[in-house]
Amino acid sequence: MPRSFIAGVGMYVPENVVTNFDLMKYMDTNDEWIESHTGIKERRFAKRLGETTATMGIEASKKAIENAGLTAKDIDFIIFATITPDYQFPGCGVLVQRELDMRDIAALDIRNQCSAFIYALSVGDQFIRSGMYKNILVIGSEKQSAWLDFSTRGRKVSTIFADGAGAIILQATEDAEKGVLSTHLHSDGKGAEALASVNPGTHSNHWNKDAADYDDAEIADTFISKKMIDKGQIYPHMDGNAVMKKAIVKLPEVINEALTANNKTLEDLNMLILNQSNLRIAEYVQKKLGLADDEVFTNIQRYGNTTAASIPIALCEAVQQGKIKKGDLVCLASYGSGFTWSSTLIRW
Helix, strand or coil: CCEEEEEEEEEECCCCEEEHHHHCCCCCCCHHHHHHHHCCCEEECCCCCCCCHHHHHHHHHHHHHHHCCCCHHHCCEEEEECCCCCCCCCCHHHHHHHHCCCCCCEEEEECCHHHHHHHHHHHHHHHHHHCCCCEEEEEEEEEHHHHCCCCHHHHHHHCCECEEEEEEEEEEECCCCCEEEEEEEEECHHHHHHEECCCCCCCCCCCCCCCCCCCCCCCCCCCCCHHHHHCCCCCCEECHHHHHHHHHHHHHHHHHHHHHHCCCCHHHCCEEEECCCCHHHHHHHHHHHCCCHHHEECCHHHHCECHHHHHHHHHHHHHHCCCCCCCCEEEEEEEECCCEEEEEEEEC
């Protein structure tokens, strides 16, 4: 059975740099608080017009395809991971297929939030192993600035999330010394509303009868209303403490799960890349696992949390900076809304 390997990487981030000081113009917050709680100093926001989740994914894809020595016509499957699609439907995958003038290939969209990229990589890995596809384009892209609440009310969320895209090419290899060794996917829906974008939606508060943020009887049966907008219920909601408490437990577990499944130990690991959700979580996991600074790659300080895009952006930068080399053992791991968490172990 063939194994998949990452043949090319690419990334795209918008030119517009937004610092913590810039956000202070719109909300009651400060640079020291944001950096001390999240590690973020600046992030990128896409242009309101002209840049979309799909267009950023396309730019990252072009670079990944070129890096792999391919053309768009060589791609036979697209997997697009995002929580901020251009349209409610159709998904972004078909927009990539159209704009890159690809063949009439399959396009699959995945919505697993911060875990979406590893989930997407796992799906691609299985298709490569089955022999069904040969050149799979996996994209993670987000334009989250378009739906954030840039007021004091929304500061717990809007100071964290940002825009950008990353992409990889998965190909088959018979080389037992490289490629994706295994993937590990998990979920626990008991915490689904701790980090969620609930409205507008079709739930009619069915799952949120006791959730203080969403239990207004006047809007419970409405898909979207003026009152819902006025109350800020159309914006993402996050219980940061609940997310962090779960993340610092599940991330070390799923990393060790990947290592154990392949008869490896932490001493064998050359690089760990987590989804860039919070620098404090990354620091805790690094300390918990006893890893050195050069064994954990972070860039949330400059890009913020780009959700589905954060791992491929970080992976691309680590490769470009020579921090991942041929033969290295690399672990990617993520945790986020759902709750979902995942990992993959790769021999580069």
